[in-house]
Amino acid sequence: MQELLRSHIEKIVPLTDKEFELVISHFTVADFKRNHFIFEQGEKVKHAYYIISGLLKLTYVDDSAKEHIVSFAMEDWWESDFYAYFTQTKAAMSLKCLEETTVFCLSLNDYQNLCRDMPKMESFFLQKAHLGFIGSQQRILSLLTTNARERYEQLLQQYPALLQRVSKTQLAAYLGVSRETLSRLHD
Amino acid sequence: MQELLRSHIEKIVPLTDKEFELVISHFTVADFKRNHFIFEQGEKVKHAYYIISGLLKLTYVDDSAKEHIVSFAMEDWWESDFYAYFTQTKAAMSLKCLEETTVFCLSLNDYQNLCRDMPKMESFFLQKAHLGFIGSQQRILSLLTTNARERYEQLLQQYPALLQRVSKTQLAAYLGVSRETLSRLHD
Numbered sequence: 498m499q500e501l502l503r504s505h506i507e508k509i510v511p512l513t514d515k516e517f518e519l520v521i522s523h524f525t526v527a528d529f530k531r532n533h534f535i536f537e538q539g540e541k542v543k544h545a546y547y548i549i550s551g552l553l554k555l556t557y558v559d560d561s562a563k564e565h566i567v568s569f570a571m572e573d574w575w576e577s578d579f580y581a582y583f584t585q586t587k588a589a590m591s592l593k594c595l596e597e598t599t600v601f602c603l604s605l606n607d608y609q610n611l612c613r614d615m616p617k618m619e620s621f622f623l624q625k626a627h628l629g630f631i632g633s634q635q636r637i638l639s640l641l642t643t644n645a646r647e648r649y650e651q652l653l654q655q656y657p658a659l660l661q662r663v664s665k666t667q668l669a670a671y672l673g674v675s676r677e678t679l680s681r682l683h684d
Numbered sequence: 685m686q687e688l689l690r691s692h693i694e695k696i697v698p699l700t701d702k703e704f705e706l707v708i709s710h711f712t713v714a715d716f717k718r719n720h721f722i723f724e725q726g727e728k729v730k731h732a733y734y735i736i737s738g739l740l741k742l743t744y745v746d747d748s749a750k751e752h753i754v755s756f757a758m759e760d761w762w763e764s765d766f767y768a769y770f771t772q773t774k775a776a777m778s779l780k781c782l783e784e785t786t787v788f789c790l791s792l793n794d795y796q797n798l799c800r801d802m803p804k805m806e807s808f809f810l811q812k813a814h815l816g817f818i819g820s821q822q823r824i825l826s827l828l829t830t831n832a833r834e835r836y837e838q839l840l841q842q843y844p845a846l847l848q849r850v851s852k853t854q855l856a857a858y859l860g861v862s863r864e865t866l867s868r869l870h871d
Contacts, residue, residue: 557825565828567821580818589825612810616803623799623806626813631767633820634754638744638776640827641752641860673828 498526501549502601505573509624510617520618523607528599535592535600542581542588544602548574551598552662556670557590566671569595569659575625595663645674649682685713688736689788692760696811697804707805710794715786722779722787729768729775731789735761738785739849743857744777753858756782756846762812782850832861836869 502524503517512520529535529551536542538558546553553570555578567590570576581588582605603611612619639648649672653660660668669679689711690704699707716722716738723729725745733740740757742765754777757763768775769792790798799806826835836859840847847855856866 557829559829565825567825567828579814579821583814583818612807616806619803619806619810620799623810623813626810626817627766627770630813630817630820631770633817633824634766637820637823637827638752638754640824641754642744642746 498549498599501573502547505547506618506621510621512617516615516617519615520611523611524601524603526599527602529594529597531594531597533594533598535594536578536588537591538588540588541585542578544604545575545577545579545582545608546570546592546600546602548572548576549599549601551594551600552596552659553592553598554595554663554667554671555590555592564670565673566667569656569663569667569671571659571662575629579629595667645672645678646682648672649679685736685786688760689734692734693805693808697808699804703802703804706802707798710798711788711790713786714789716781716784718781718784720781720785722781723765723775724778725776726774728772729765731791732762732764732766732769732795733757733779733787733789735759735763736786736788738781738787739783739846740779740785741782741850741854741858742777742779751857752860753854756843756850756854756858758846758849762816766816782854827860832859832865833869835859836866 499521502521503512506512506520524547526549535546535553548570550572553576555567555570555576557565557567559565568576576592578588578590578592580586585605608622612622639651643651652672663671665679666676669676672679674682686708689708690699693699693704693707711734713736722733722740735757737759740763742754742757742763744752744754746752755763763779765775765777765779767773772792795809799809826838830838839859850858852866853863856863859866861869
């Protein structure tokens, strides 16, 4: 299980065994059941999560109780409400398990210590932050320029496995369309 | 002019005079006229830009020649097509001056040297990347959950000065509505 995190980090910065020991000492492991909320809107966000196995959704429930899915996250992804995490304010979104899920948890304190003590890990997080930012910029572009059918087709192309794992209702909430509209796209 | 960049960096990491001399040696200054394209879709993205004065728009023109505004950027902001910049691939978007604009330019090579030679600057860029990522996550949430009127009101609240500086046509392209719909929001 630790090897997953190690090879994930080593895609960006190489680590000696000793360095990885130091890295891993900053993380804890947690297992969650299906439908468990890791955190809910209004709660404190204690950790950033690196997903070992399972599937999560980051959601926002608006004033009319409608649920919007900001993102799905699966194996080998990081997820959190990063604004609330970094500013230690209350969550604007909820993080919920769609499957039984195992994660590595990193508190802000441990994150800061790790960056301070290991410049290599600061480089790693810098690259991940860039990739996260770039991914968000692409999603904004997609939301601005494509309709639901095009977004559905993009998703199908990029993450075919995901479509097998989420319900049609979840998928509709991610695409921002009704369940009925999705059925028409699906034809 | 250099003092602007210095105080911008020092909001996150303090610098000695000597350190700032090293920092500034990695940047060049450029002046652009109104309506100048800093780069266009399909071109190489040579720099990330820190804006000293002026106003830019980052745009995407779709297959039907319709222009979408991904973001506006003004004094004290960074802007680029960051995917193209970091991966040294061709621009998916264009960056155009809406006003006469002065920027500090940072090439990828200089960025990498600066991070390597000054861990402080790596910390600075890490924090900026987080803020950029967080800002994008907020914009995604806003695009998913609000309608054009609500987005217009958010913009009015967050950046009242911006509304004085961009035309109604530009504003409509940013909000993703027609010029006519915008006029109705404006009432």
